[in-house]
Amino acid sequence: MAAGRAGARRVGTARGAAVSQIQGTPSTPRRSRRRKSVAIAYEPGQGDGAEPQRPRWEPKHWQEQLQRIREMRRSRDAPVDEMGVDKCYDTSAPPQVMRYQVLLSLMLSSQTKDQVTSAAMLRLRQRGLTVDSVLQMDDATLGRLIYPVGFWRNKVKYIKQTTAILKQKYGGDIPSTVEELVQLPGVGPKMAHLAMNIAWDSVSGIAVDTHVHRISNRLKWVKKETRYPEETRVALEDWLPRDLWREINWLLVGFGQQTCLPVNPRCSQCLNQDICPAAKRP
Template sequence: MSAARPGLRRLRSAAGSGGSQTQGRPGVPRQSRRRKSVAIAYEAGQGEGAEPRRARWEPPRWREQLQHIRDMRSSRDAPVDEMGVQTCYDSSAPPEVMRYQVLLALMLSSQTKDQVTSAAMLRLRRRGLSVDSVLQMDDETLGQIIYPVGFWRNKVKYIKQTTAILKQKYGGDIPSTVEELVQLPGVGPKMAHLAMHIAWDSVAGIAVDTHVHRISNRLKWVKKETKSPEETRVALEEWLPRDLWKEINWLLVGFGQQTCLPVKPRCSQCLNQDICPAATRL
């Protein structure tokens, strides 16, 4: 094996096989006995003499920690379970209306408690919440309905702008990719990934909010401390098995609402108390 090309081995094909041709003379076999080296790539750790496969990084005891969180969340009685976005839309509505309601609930939920978002969505739905009904609504009326969600004035503007785009560009439906969703006014990565999960039943990435961001850093589920939810999403997706991506959001959000609080976390009530890197200093 060449030290300069780890993971590659060279197989040599005999000259005169009929495939080699002399430059400038098509069809004339080479007369030389020189052999030509052909590089064959294979997976690291495969083949004779290959270096062992390097193990993917993962945090110590994370499976045990995750199972403990599942156990603590088994009752599903956190605010996110009872009043989260997945409960805010009309499941009997036409699919495109349902998806629009999911996106609207996500836009309202930013920096807003689930209880407040749920109440605002209920008021909107009582008016027949759809793309057309929102476009026909003036800004003042929309503001009165969604108040007191966080930053409600900005959200009125974003909702009207996004709804107009959905009507003009998507026929009243919502985009079906994260790339398109984040181009809508007022829609960030977390909302986009949750919209894919809930509205399209598609897992394009991990939805990371402040709870997931905070808990992932406390448990050291990231190689190094991350400064934003988006950094945390990228760090988690590097090692967390894909079949857990959809589950991790609702698990950690509810856990963060009930036990691993932003201030004064209830470590004494946590099953991870003895294996949490942050428990001794919180």
Template sequence: RPEKSLFHSLAASQVPSTAGILRRSRRRKSVTIAYESGQGDGAEQGATEPQRPRWEPRDWQQQLERIREMRRNRDAPVDEMGVEKCYDSSAPPQVMRYQVLLSLMLSSQTKDQVTSAAMLRLREHGLTVDSILQMDDATLGQIIYPVGFWRNKVKYIKQTTAILKQKYGGDIPRTVEELVQLPGVGPKMAYLAMNIAWDSVSGIAVDTHVHRITNRLKWVKKETRYPEETRVALEDWLPRDLWREINWLLVGFGQQTCLPVNPRCNECLNQDICPAAKRP
């Protein structure tokens, strides 16, 4: 029938040819590859600047050296009561790694002094995967109180510990991707866990101090709103051999000098080269 042949010809015209699909998928693929290899900017701008130098902040090396000088005494709360001081270094490696993860979970929205005290109380009860699984929620809550959001943390600690027992044989995962799947574990904790528990630097751990200070120093190309944005921006230019040091360095600097409110600019060695400094 004529209408049938007309329908077939219309349908055929609307079905893309195999060759057309392959051509388009090849085009898409090449764009993706260019972007992943860090050439996205050039591809989008017609590759007018193929050898553009990598961006880096003004005066950053001088600022870093001066922060190191200010942190030389290692006497900030993070140095005395940070996560690296909270676990039992004489425990078997698997237990030690579990304690590192637990101290990181407790540390969120909590001062180092409070986290350290809670970890000491937990360790007095024998801090292992099995001891936490056998402990009832009320007891766990009493021990970790007054860490921030302690009720939520009781729930997360129990859920995560059960997953570690069932899925990882009582150990903690070896990748950031698996760590952030655990209840109550965010990116900053995952990067620190990789660093402290596995001695592996897989990214920069950005907490509220690192986020605040790197924005004040303009160590990010444009202002960032969230720690994860800051991490990506920092990793884009900061030499990898500084990734481990930068968290410890800036956390202590943020606790002692570059405070969230009323930073002590008059005590800071970077006062003359800090974009955010309050000058006399």
């Protein structure tokens, strides 16, 4: 039997060589060709000394902290819940007018308390708040209607300039991309992402204001301390699951208005006191 198998191997080798010679190619051992043509895929961290894939960084206790903040925000009775930007526009207005009102309320809200923004928007809406009505309004009247929002004189100028651009370039509507929105006078990244969310129902990024910026640093939700809201946005988007991006602004703004205050935070009332790196413990 051994001799028979050896004979069969010799016949197979001879046939292979013959085929190779007929096709005009040198006779090459089959194993050698296979090694050249078959790519071997290694799992991360296996074979050839490949480095193991590092897990994505995420903050310690963040899921538990988030769940406790949700619990503290369950009553939805912060100023942002009752007078935030998403409460300032006319829901019965045509979609184009509604989107314009959302953008204007965002422009007014910068450096301004929600209560003041809401009152200014109400006065504007009582005059009929549309692109055309604002373009026909003189600066003095517009100033009186939005006063005392923060930097109201600058905002009169920005609102007039932006409204003219919307009329000329977008047919009275607002842009539908962050890139175009931030090109408008008086519109920053936070406003652009909120406008995408509220006006266009599109999650383009995390809207980071002073509350989100402050709380993210206190909870160590950033790898290293950030100085500006835009730095915080980039840091958060690097690890926070995208399905939480829409919620996080509303959640942290209200939490910052009621509990995690800029000065003298109410740590004793906070459910995260035992797992907050910045908590003032008794």
